[in-house]
Amino acid sequence: MNAIDHNIITIVTFLPLLGALLLVFFPRRDRDIRWFALGISLITLLASLHLPWYFDRGQTGFQFEQNVPWISHPVIHYHLGIDGISMWLVVLTTFLTPLCVLISWKSIHDRVKEFFILMLVLETAMIGVFVALDLFLFYFFWEATLIPMALIIGIYGHGRRIYAAVKFFLYTMIASVFMLAAILWLYAHTNSFDFVTIRDAIQNSQVAGFDTAAKWLFLGFFVAFAVKVPLWPLHTWLPDAHVEAPTAGSVLLAGVLLKMGTYGLLRFNVGLFPDEARSNAPWIIVLALISIISGALVAMVQPNAKKLIAYTSVSHLGFVVLGIFSFTQIGVDGAVYQMLNHGVSTGALFMLLGMIYDRRHTYDISEYGGLATPMPVYATFFAFIMLSSVGLPMLNGFVGEFLILSGAFQARQVFGIVAATGVIWSACYLLWLYQRMFYGQITHPVNKTLADMDARERVSLWPLAVAALVMGVAPNLWLHSIDPSVAYALTQFNNGLRAAAPAASHITHALMQVIGR
Amino acid sequence: MIPTVDYIRILPELVLSIFGILAMMVDPVIPPHDSKKPLGIIAVVGVLAALAATAYQAQYYGDAFFNMVRVDTFSVFFHVVILLIALVVVLSSFDYLEVQRITSGEYYALVLFATVGMMLMTSAVELVLIFIALEISSISTYVLAGFRRRAAESAESSLKYFLLGSFATAFFLYGVAMVFGATGTTNVYRIAQVLSTQHSVVVYLAVALMFVGLGFKVASAPFHVWTPDVYEGAPAPVVGFMSTGPKAAAFAVLLRVLFATGAPGWFWLVWVSAALSMTIGNIGALVQNNVKRLLAYSSIAHAGYLLVAFAAAKTTGISAAIFYAASYAAMNVGAFAIVAHLSGRGERYVTLEDYSGLGRRSPLIAAMLTIFLISLIGIPITGGFFAKFYVFSAALQSNLIGLTIIGVINSAIAAYYYLRVIIYMYMRDERTEAPVARIPAGLGAAMAISLIATIYLGVLPNRVLDNAVRAAQDLLR
Numbered sequence: 004m005n006a007i008d009h010n011i012i013t014i015v016t017f018l019p020l021l022g023a024l025l026l027v028f029f030p031r032r033d034r035d036i037r038w039f040a041l042g043i044s045l046i047t048l049l050a051s052l053h054l055p056w057y058f059d060r061g062q063t064g065f066q067f068e069q070n071v072p073w074i075s076h077p078v079i080h081y082h083l084g085i086d087g088i089s090m091w092l093v094v095l096t097t098f099l100t101p102l103c104v105l106i107s108w109k110s111i112h113d114r115v116k117e118f119f120i121l122m123l124v125l126e127t128a129m130i131g132v133f134v135a136l137d138l139f140l141f142y143f144f145w146e147a148t149l150i151p152m153a154l155i156i157g158i159y160g161h162g163r164r165i166y167a168a169v170k171f172f173l174y175t176m177i178a179s180v181f182m183l184a185a186i187l188w189l190y191a192h193t194n195s196f197d198f199v200t201i202r203d204a205i206q207n208s209q210v211a212g213f214d215t216a217a218k219w220l221f222l223g224f225f226v227a228f229a230v231k232v233p234l235w236p237l238h239t240w241l242p243d244a245h246v247e248a249p250t251a252g253s254v255l256l257a258g259v260l261l262k263m264g265t266y267g268l269l270r271f272n273v274g275l276f277p278d279e280a281r282s283n284a285p286w287i288i289v290l291a292l293i294s295i296i297s298g299a300l301v302a303m304v305q306p307n308a309k310k311l312i313a314y315t316s317v318s319h320l321g322f323v324v325l326g327i328f329s330f331t332q333i334g335v336d337g338a339v340y341q342m343l344n345h346g347v348s349t350g351a352l353f354m355l356l357g358m359i360y361d362r363r364h365t366y367d368i369s370e371y372g373g374l375a376t377p378m379p380v381y382a383t384f385f386a387f388i389m390l391s392s393v394g395l396p397m398l399n400g401f402v403g404e405f406l407i408l409s410g411a412f413q414a415r416q417v418f419g420i421v422a423a424t425g426v427i428w429s430a431c432y433l434l435w436l437y438q439r440m441f442y443g444q445i446t447h448p449v450n451k452t453l454a455d456m457d458a459r460e461r462v463s464l465w466p467l468a469v470a471a472l473v474m475g476v477a478p479n480l481w482l483h484s485i486d487p488s489v490a491y492a493l494t495q496f497n498n499g500l501r502a503a504a505p506a507a508s509h510i511t512h513a514l515m516q517v518i519g520r
Numbered sequence: 521m522i523p524t525v526d527y528i529r530i531l532p533e534l535v536l537s538i539f540g541i542l543a544m545m546v547d548p549v550i551p552p553h554d555s556k557k558p559l560g561i562i563a564v565v566g567v568l569a570a571l572a573a574t575a576y577q578a579q580y581y582g583d584a585f586f587n588m589v590r591v592d593t594f595s596v597f598f599h600v601v602i603l604l605i606a607l608v609v610v611l612s613s614f615d616y617l618e619v620q621r622i623t624s625g626e627y628y629a630l631v632l633f634a635t636v637g638m639m640l641m642t643s644a645v646e647l648v649l650i651f652i653a654l655e656i657s658s659i660s661t662y663v664l665a666g667f668r669r670r671a672a673e674s675a676e677s678s679l680k681y682f683l684l685g686s687f688a689t690a691f692f693l694y695g696v697a698m699v700f701g702a703t704g705t706t707n708v709y710r711i712a713q714v715l716s717t718q719h720s721v722v723v724y725l726a727v728a729l730m731f732v733g734l735g736f737k738v739a740s741a742p743f744h745v746w747t748p749d750v751y752e753g754a755p756a757p758v759v760g761f762m763s764t765g766p767k768a769a770a771f772a773v774l775l776r777v778l779f780a781t782g783a784p785g786w787f788w789l790v791w792v793s794a795a796l797s798m799t800i801g802n803i804g805a806l807v808q809n810n811v812k813r814l815l816a817y818s819s820i821a822h823a824g825y826l827l828v829a830f831a832a833a834k835t836t837g838i839s840a841a842i843f844y845a846a847s848y849a850a851m852n853v854g855a856f857a858i859v860a861h862l863s864g865r866g867e868r869y870v871t872l873e874d875y876s877g878l879g880r881r882s883p884l885i886a887a888m889l890t891i892f893l894i895s896l897i898g899i900p901i902t903g904g905f906f907a908k909f910y911v912f913s914a915a916l917q918s919n920l921i922g923l924t925i926i927g928v929i930n931s932a933i934a935a936y937y938y939l940r941v942i943i944y945m946y947m948r949d950e951r952t953e954a955p956v957a958r959i960p961a962g963l964g965a966a967m968a969i970s971l972i973a974t975i976y977l978g979v980l981p982n983r984v985l986d987n988a989v990r991a992a993q994d995l996l997r
Contacts, residue, residue, distance in 0.1 A: 117879075150899055
């Protein structure tokens with residue numbers, strides 16, 4: 004392994020932070036600051052492409068690992084590494100950040116320097132969450148995302164921004180202390196924060212007192228992640244945060260921060276506690292189904308376009324949770340793929356809404372109508388992205404939802420049937436939104452003279468549109484590397500089940516029932 | 521005949537006393553209405569010299585003065601922490617005193633004497649000497665608290681602190697007397713020997729009494745009631761001092777009294793006090809609008825977190841407590857340096873309202889205060905995060921699940937009021953005309969020291985932690 008492979012994750016993770024530090028000493032010339040932030044985020048993107056380029060699909064387990072002792076007492080390692088699951092989430096992060104810089108180019112005109120510093124710090128923290136393989140390090144990055152995001156919402160947001168920022172902060176903070184307690188318990192009983200070590204120790208039943216504590220540990224992690232996802236009924240912070248956040252904040256929030264929750268569920272809840280995951284799956288899936296349906300129904304009646312899109316996130320992320328807890332190869336594949344899709348499609352939708360907000364300063368759907376006439380390019384982009392979000396075949400959303408639904412059907416038919424209705428709902432609310440905003444007569448005279456997308460806006464959307472298309476027609480480019488990692492994770496999962504199962508026959512029987520075979 | 525090496529073992533205290541006396545002697549030479557900055561510079565030099573003396577002293581571990589003083593990693597660690605606190609406090613007082621028109625030069629001398637007392641508290645292993653050291657530091661601090669002579673609340677603060685403080689030290693003294701009655705000695709390590717062979721009911725009472733006395737000094741519930749009023753009235757840099765220095769020293773004494781003596785029967789005292797301090801401190805802070813009062817309640821809460829580490833006991837718990845004391849000192853003294861700077865003439869601007877729009881008026885100060893607050897919340901890259909993590913980790917290793925849960929829930933509650941300050945600074949529009957002066961050099965240095973310490977402890981805590989672990993081992997030896 005050469006030096007680049009060895010350090011690449013560190014480089015990708017900390018490049019944005021380095022940029023942020025340099026920005027601190029920048030003179031307050033907004034133009035230069037924007038270009039600099041764009042440059043740094045593009046370099047990070049390029050660096051991160053090293054990962055999929057040199058990713059070894061044949062190798063299970065983690066790659067590009069870096070594992071050096073950081074703190075000797077308690078034993079904490081600076082342990083980074085990726086597999087096919089986290090790799091693409093890292094790339095998603097580095098891919099969305101430059102676009103966020105572009106989309107904030109004009110809409111952020113006050114305290115520009117602070118904004119881009121916060122955004123770059125946030126990028127480092129987000130990447131860190133996906134690459135950390137030491138539980139302490141994971142928690143470190145997890146918490147580190149809080150302050151920048153809360154500040155981005157609170158300083159640069161709209162009307163009720165403070166309320167939204169505090170709500171976001173407190174929800175996440177309170178939920179994650181339970182995860183902290185669980186992590187500390189694991190450390191106290193395994194003397195390690197290392198993910199792999201702990202997983203192996205649990206699998207080999209080397210953790211004293213684990214059988215009684217497992218239920219609580221599982222819940223500790225689960226609450227932290229479920230708030231982040233967000234899973235009904237813990238989702239109430241999300242609409243507020245999204246509506247009040249500036250566009251770039253919404254994009255990163257929906258595109259990346261929510262994935263931290265689903266990633267955590269997959270990596271830690273399923274990875275560390277197979278038995279608990281299995282036995283708790285039914286009610287979690289029920290919550291996911293409620294999220295899917297209620298998110299969609301509530302989205303449908305929103306008068307505020309941004310809030311509508313926010314609720315679609317609840318619905319779409321419900322699909323991801325469903326896929327994960329189907330414990331089938333195809334379902335988990337789909338869940339991971341859907342995480343990426345959602346980042347692309349919903350990110351793009353928020354960017355599109357941000358563009359119209361820059362022009363009219365409102366998200367009220369009733370303020371629009373007939374926009375297709377003055378803004379044809381915008382309308383086309385919107386239609387394209389909307390269809391990708393709906394799940395039109397040939398576009399990305401379809402692949403993810405299809406895989407997840409197949410997995411759900413394999414697990415239990417009724418899950419699949421209920422979830423499938425979610426696809427119909429999503430077509431309803433998005434198409435209806437489109438109809439109200441773009442078709443018909445122009446009801447407000449101001450809308451007649453709205454300028455269409457300019458070059459910068461097009462540049463910021465093209466990559467997403469292309470991604471949506473490519474991900475729709477050639478999903479194998481991604482699934483290639485996702486699939487083996489998921490397979491490995493599920494093997495570990497099943498091993499864990501057998502090793503930890505006290506009454507094998509009973510559990511197997513229950514398993515058969517759940518899987519439906 | 522006392523060997524020379526004994527003097528080396530109290531060298532930092534000696535150096536600092538000399539500089540304190542020097543400051544008092546130079547004071548009359550300066551014309552009454554001139555700036556007292558030269559005294560401040562003497563004080564800074566004194567503190568730096570004492571730091572050097574501490575470094576030198578570190579090569580001469582051992583007992584001195586008939587086993588009354590012990591130099592080990594534990595004492596050296598706390599010497600460094602306390603001296604750095606004093607350094608930051610002195611540096612941040614330079615311009616504060618001028619803005620407040622406080623012209624008495626004794627200020628610096630008192631800070632130095634208080635520091636001497638605190639340092640001695642951490643290296644003394646003889647209960648009577650500990651008591652004397654405690655009094656040296658306390659009496660200086662009582663006076664310092666009343667330094668804003670023109671402000672009624674400062675007088676109130678000083679008087680309250682004095683009355684309740686003397687009351688509390690009396691408790692401590694009672695405890696010492698009872699220990700002596702029960703064991704026939706006041707030397708901590710001899711007490712340990714005696715207690716290992718014999719049991720006595722009186723010792724339980726003695727430990728409880730000493731805990732009351734020290735609990736007052738560290739502002740842990742239920743001995744915390746003085747804290748908000750005293751902190752509100754005292755000059756802001758002094759509050760920064762009071763809330764970190766004596767606290768660190770008193771925790772050091774508490775560590776000696778509880779662990780080095782092997783005294784029994786304190787577990788539930790500490791447990792209850794920890795749970796109460798965290799809860800009362802955090803809930804009290806939720807409703808404060810005065811930043812100094814807010815930080816006072818926060819200081820109570822942090823005493824609670826520290827006591828959690830005490831309850832965890834053993835080497836891990838003790839080193840967690842030591843590390844926590846250091847991190848708390850770094851972030852809190854930094855926060856108070858900024859509060860002092862922003863308070864303006866007569867400390868008029870100390871409410872949250874006065875902080876609104878600070879992010880725009882003075883981005884640098886706001887950013888620094890944000891980092892200190894983030895550290896107080898316990899969010900990564902700061903010492904506060906790691907300290908809290910370490911404490912709760914120690915607690916869980918000792919199976920203190922209940923206390924850990926109370927602790928983590930509390931730290932989630934705490935996030936809210938610290939966040940409120942950040943909200944006012946960045947998200948509210950300016951509503952007051954509270955002016956922000958440029959950052960003077962002294963304050964700049966003070967903020968830089970505490971900022972670097974806070975981040976250093978959060979990112980590369982290894983060295984300090986190693987020392988904390990070694991200190992804990994030394995303490996138990």
